[in-house]
Amino acid sequence: MPRHPVPSAPPADRAPDLEARTRQIGRELLAASRASPDSALSRKFWSDKLLAFALQNDRFKNELFRFIDVFPSLKTPAAINQHLHEYLLRPDLDLPPGLAFALNAGNLLKSAQAAALTAQVQSMARTFIAGHSLEDALPTLAARWSQSIAFSVDLLGEAVVSHAEAAAYRARYDHLLDTLPAAVAQWPANPILDTDHLGPIPRANLSIKISALDGHVTPIDTDTPGGSLDRLTDALAPLLQKAARNNVFINFDMESHALHDLTLRLFKRCCERFDFPAGLALQSYLRSIHEDAADLIAWSRSINRRVTIRLIKGAYWDYETIHAQMMNWPVPVWPRKEITDAAFENAADLFLQNTPRRPGDGGITLAVGTHNTRSVARTLALLEAHNLPPNAIEFQALRGMADDLKLALAARHLRIREYVPVGELIPGMAYLVRRLLENTSNTGWLHADTSRAPDDVLLASPHIDEPAPATPREPPAFQNEPLRNFSLPEVRAAFANALARSRLQTIENTTTLDSADTMVQSAADAYPAWRDTPVDTRAALIEKAAARIAENRDALAALIIQESHKTWPEADADVCEAIDFCRYYALHASLLQNPHPTGPALTGERNDLRHLPRGPTAVIAPWNFPLSIATGMTVAALVTGNPVILKPAEQTPAIAAVLVHHLHAAGIPKNVLHFCPAPGETVGAALVRHPLITTIAFTGSKSVGLDILRAAADTPPNAPFIKRVVCEMGGKNAMIVDDSADIDDAVLAVRHSAFSYAGQKCSAGSRLILLDAIHDAFLTRLIEATRALILGDPQNPSTDLGPVIDAEAAKKIRHYIDIGQQEATLAYPNNCPLPIAGCQSELNPNRQLAIDNGQFIPPHLFTNVPPESRLATDEIFGPVLAVLRAKDFPHALRLANLSAYKLTGGLFSRTPSHIAAARTHFLVGNLYINRSITGALVERQPFGGFGLSGTGSKAGGPHYLLHFTDPQAISESTLRHGFAPEVPSDD
Numbered sequence: 001m002p003r004h005p006v007p008s009a010p011p012a013d014r015a016p017d018l019e020a021r022t023r024q025i026g027r028e029l030l031a032a033s034r035a036s037p038d039s040a041l042s043r044k045f046w047s048d049k050l051l052a053f054a055l056q057n058d059r060f061k062n063e064l065f066r067f068i069d070v071f072p073s074l075k076t077p078a079a080i081n082q083h084l085h086e087y088l089l090r091p092d093l094d095l096p097p098g099l100a101f102a103l104n105a106g107n108l109l110k111s112a113q114a115a116a117l118t119a120q121v122q123s124m125a126r127t128f129i130a131g132h133s134l135e136d137a138l139p140t141l142a143a144r145w146s147q148s149i150a151f152s153v154d155l156l157g158e159a160v161v162s163h164a165e166a167a168a169y170r171a172r173y174d175h176l177l178d179t180l181p182a183a184v185a186q187w188p189a190n191p192i193l194d195t196d197h198l199g200p201i202p203r204a205n206l207s208i209k210i211s212a213l214d215g216h217v218t219p220i221d222t223d224t225p226g227g228s229l230d231r232l233t234d235a236l237a238p239l240l241q242k243a244a245r246n247n248v249f250i251n252f253d254m255e256s257h258a259l260h261d262l263t264l265r266l267f268k269r270c271c272e273r274f275d276f277p278a279g280l281a282l283q284s285y286l287r288s289i290h291e292d293a294a295d296l297i298a299w300s301r302s303i304n305r306r307v308t309i310r311l312i313k314g315a316y317w318d319y320e321t322i323h324a325q326m327m328n329w330p331v332p333v334w335p336r337k338e339i340t341d342a343a344f345e346n347a348a349d350l351f352l353q354n355t356p357r358r359p360g361d362g363g364i365t366l367a368v369g370t371h372n373t374r375s376v377a378r379t380l381a382l383l384e385a386h387n388l389p390p391n392a393i394e395f396q397a398l399r400g401m402a403d404d405l406k407l408a409l410a411a412r413h414l415r416i417r418e419y420v421p422v423g424e425l426i427p428g429m430a431y432l433v434r435r436l437l438e439n440t441s442n443t444g445w446l447h448a449d450t451s452r453a454p455d456d457v458l459l460a461s462p463h464i465d466e467p468a469p470a471t472p473r474e475p476p477a478f479q480n481e482p483l484r485n486f487s488l489p490e491v492r493a494a495f496a497n498a499l500a501r502s503r504l505q506t507i508e509n510t511t512t513l514d515s516a517d518t519m520v521q522s523a524a525d526a527y528p529a530w531r532d533t534p535v536d537t538r539a540a541l542i543e544k545a546a547a548r549i550a551e552n553r554d555a556l557a558a559l560i561i562q563e564s565h566k567t568w569p570e571a572d573a574d575v576c577e578a579i580d581f582c583r584y585y586a587l588h589a590s591l592l593q594n595p596h597p598t599g600p601a602l603t604g605e606r607n608d609l610r611h612l613p614r615g616p617t618a619v620i621a622p623w624n625f626p627l628s629i630a631t632g633m634t635v636a637a638l639v640t641g642n643p644v645i646l647k648p649a650e651q652t653p654a655i656a657a658v659l660v661h662h663l664h665a666a667g668i669p670k671n672v673l674h675f676c677p678a679p680g681e682t683v684g685a686a687l688v689r690h691p692l693i694t695t696i697a698f699t700g701s702k703s704v705g706l707d708i709l710r711a712a713a714d715t716p717p718n719a720p721f722i723k724r725v726v727c728e729m730g731g732k733n734a735m736i737v738d739d740s741a742d743i744d745d746a747v748l749a750v751r752h753s754a755f756s757y758a759g760q761k762c763s764a765g766s767r768l769i770l771l772d773a774i775h776d777a778f779l780t781r782l783i784e785a786t787r788a789l790i791l792g793d794p795q796n797p798s799t800d801l802g803p804v805i806d807a808e809a810a811k812k813i814r815h816y817i818d819i820g821q822q823e824a825t826l827a828y829p830n831n832c833p834l835p836i837a838g839c840q841s842e843l844n845p846n847r848q849l850a851i852d853n854g855q856f857i858p859p860h861l862f863t864n865v866p867p868e869s870r871l872a873t874d875e876i877f878g879p880v881l882a883v884l885r886a887k888d889f890p891h892a893l894r895l896a897n898l899s900a901y902k903l904t905g906g907l908f909s910r911t912p913s914h915i916a917a918a919r920t921h922f923l924v925g926n927l928y929i930n931r932s933i934t935g936a937l938v939e940r941q942p943f944g945g946f947g948l949s950g951t952g953s954k955a956g957g958p959h960y961l962l963h964f965t966d967p968q969a970i971s972e973s974t975l976r977h978g979f980a981p982e983v984p985s986d987d
Helices: 017-035 050-055 058-073 076-090 099-105 110-128 134-147 163-184 228-246 257-273 287-301 317-327 339-354 373-385 404-409 431-437 445-450 489-501 511-532 536-553 552-562 570-593 628-639 653-664 682-688 702-713 743-759 773-786 807-823 889-896 910-919 959-965
Strands: 148-155 206-208 249-252 280-283 308-310 365-367 393-396 418-420 605-613 618-621 645-648 672-677 695-699 724-728 733-737 765-771 825-828 860-862 880-886 904-908 926-929 965-973
Touching: 017 373, 017 672, 050 058, 050 148, 058 257, 058 431, 076 110, 076 910, 099 724, 110 431, 134 148, 134 163, 134 418, 148 163, 163 206, 163 228, 163 773, 206 365, 249 257, 249 308, 257 280, 257 287, 257 645, 280 287, 287 339, 287 365, 287 910, 308 339, 308 645, 339 365, 339 373, 365 373, 373 404, 393 404, 404 418, 489 552, 511 605, 511 645, 511 672, 511 682, 536 552, 536 570, 536 628, 536 653, 552 570, 552 653, 570 605, 570 628, 570 959, 605 959, 618 628, 618 682, 628 645, 628 653, 628 695, 628 959, 645 653, 645 682, 645 695, 653 672, 682 733, 695 702, 695 959, 724 959, 733 743, 733 889, 743 773, 743 880, 743 904, 765 773, 765 889, 773 825, 773 860, 807 825, 807 860, 807 880, 880 889, 889 910, 904 910, 910 926, 959 965
Parallel strands: 148 206, 148 418, 206 249, 249 280, 280 308, 308 365, 365 393, 393 418, 618 645, 618 695, 645 672, 695 724, 733 765, 733 904, 765 880, 860 880, 904 926
Antiparallel strands: 605 965, 825 860
């Protein structure tokens, strides 16, 4: 949906009198707040010793809140005591006076300490959460109504990871829509809360999060028929129609930036289709705030629709900043709080300029969501400047925060509304921690207020001139190519266009033994010249190839989708890694191969180390990362001075052909790089054994890898070198989830690790080890989350799993599924037959999947898996997950280490000692803690295993290029009859 025209932004400070009026109102509000008996300055919440100490000690605050975060998962007094000690009784952590003594005393009275602590945390949660259900919360809501404070109910709960959980959320919303209006209708009339400047407004007010409405909310398929936008509209339709009938106001919350565009699109569509009292939250910390505000104003006028905008600062600043930096994306939020505050005031000004003046007019009604007295005062000053009555806006604040300000505003007969969370303590703990962090933030308003800062400081204008730009930092020598941000509509459109234009060229694997021999001879002839080409020249050519791949990345990703059946994000990541390999190896080849001195500088002796190329190299690439791994092995050999014969997997020659084209176009001589599409059993085997091949770089199955190692080890008597093999093989990767884990995160990460790209990654999670205490509950959620995956054509952005690579792979996977049904219990899918030709989508039974159904295998989960069974020991290379039960954490570690494969592994835990033990004793090449176990990034997570997972050093790491070189140390005496030229003369 196109955006509407954006009017010019309002000036930050139109006149000195507006600023003066702002400060006058602000001083009045501060005085009233400080006089309030319920002031945030004097509430018991702030007198609590732990939180008071946290205000002064960030390290203690972080550990305290990490403990509060894990607390709901601790089911026994012993567990509570253990985590208290691991988080808080540390020699490097300062504690409030007496706390260390109390914690140590708790060793003797664990049950009493656990009970007291549970009561304390529940009391703290009650500060912010009104009740576990609407019925439980109604007395609180009624009491606040009697104080002239209205409400908006927010339903707390676990993160939605499945359709079943989304259905439960929708049922809770539906229950509220049925019961809330009747309950609040019994309350006494309150003209301030019941009306605004244009007439009556709903008493019942409900805030919704779109991520809770469907089990598969993803921005990547916003524009796709049947995608997230359509499904969410369908999910909301009955709720919004009931809201219209029952006169319940529905506010769409704004969540993470990834859902920003989808939320705006959904809100507009719903307002155009359903006549319900509507509102939307907008975050002023987003750089897009002014554009968003102007667009919504123009849209609401164009359809003559009145909507409310809840203008807020935003609650995820740290996450948005850190996540964008990790992804190498532009940071979507303002870098400083002052800019956010100024943007808030400017947006409020813009909305007040466009507030409807008559019933029936379209436009924006402003709801000011802030705890900042300066922001409130500015809005009131703007209200006067725009000649609007006081009831043209309302002020909103979170329950449990800024009670003093709320009462001060109520005393001025302004409409106040609390954002009131309702839900169980355990699912609401994440919300509680966010509120505690906000309360104790060093940059937050309440922290400044409780420190009794002077009025002039608290009310200072945020509209300050931008300081001179800081001296730019030296950019890092290497940066990962950013993945596509598919939450942006322009990114989705460009990618879809590239996919629509793409035409996969069929390439036959017809290279013969004779032609392969010719390639090797040509490479051997080209070797001396390529070896002697300066390494910086070779690196520049590889950098040029990286630029060509980057310029064509969407087109390359489209080919990967068509030839190897990867989904949009998986194909894009494949291309990015190829770019990263080129740039990283080009950088490190120059560092490695330019001679550099060894040891300390000595007068009279020169010592250098250099790394020489080895000679013609056979690169045998896999199909599961058809561009990235082929690129990494090829350019590592090329940039270090070795000619290459690239034999791609038989399933994916077209992608490799395009790679070779880009390398040749970048300047790699054709006699240095040869493309060899051929069968592995004949030509691949001959390349490995060719007497002129010095190095073999292979990624693939264990059986082929071991055959290559045996063949390379057979060195003829007259051979001038020993073949070197870089052999990366498979994995049987385990993920442990303990009873302190964040289950919401763990379920989604396990699902992604096991089933992304249909489990066809050597790094994929294939064993899940669950501690006995959480086994059944976790498995239930994982099964339902798996059921939410969309299976279909990978060219469709909605698709999570496409077909497996070919019929042979499908046959092998089904063979293991049959074995699994004999060795273990099939937990999912346990109610439908294995797919056969003509099977239909589970989510849309009337639509045939647009893929070869013979290669289509849904995820399979097996439980009661014996640790020594084939299901738990053999690499299956498909969407099959074996679930094992562990009695405790040491047992889980033993199970994880049983496999002879040592590639990747994962742990989900919030227990510090478990994390420390895994770091020491979980024996894998790549260990991932509290995150997915796939998706290693060049430089940040060098990739590769040991045991039966392969030989050599890690791809994408600082030592990988050593495989393709031979080191040479050169020591020269520069002494001539006692004269050393390096020593300057006394003259």
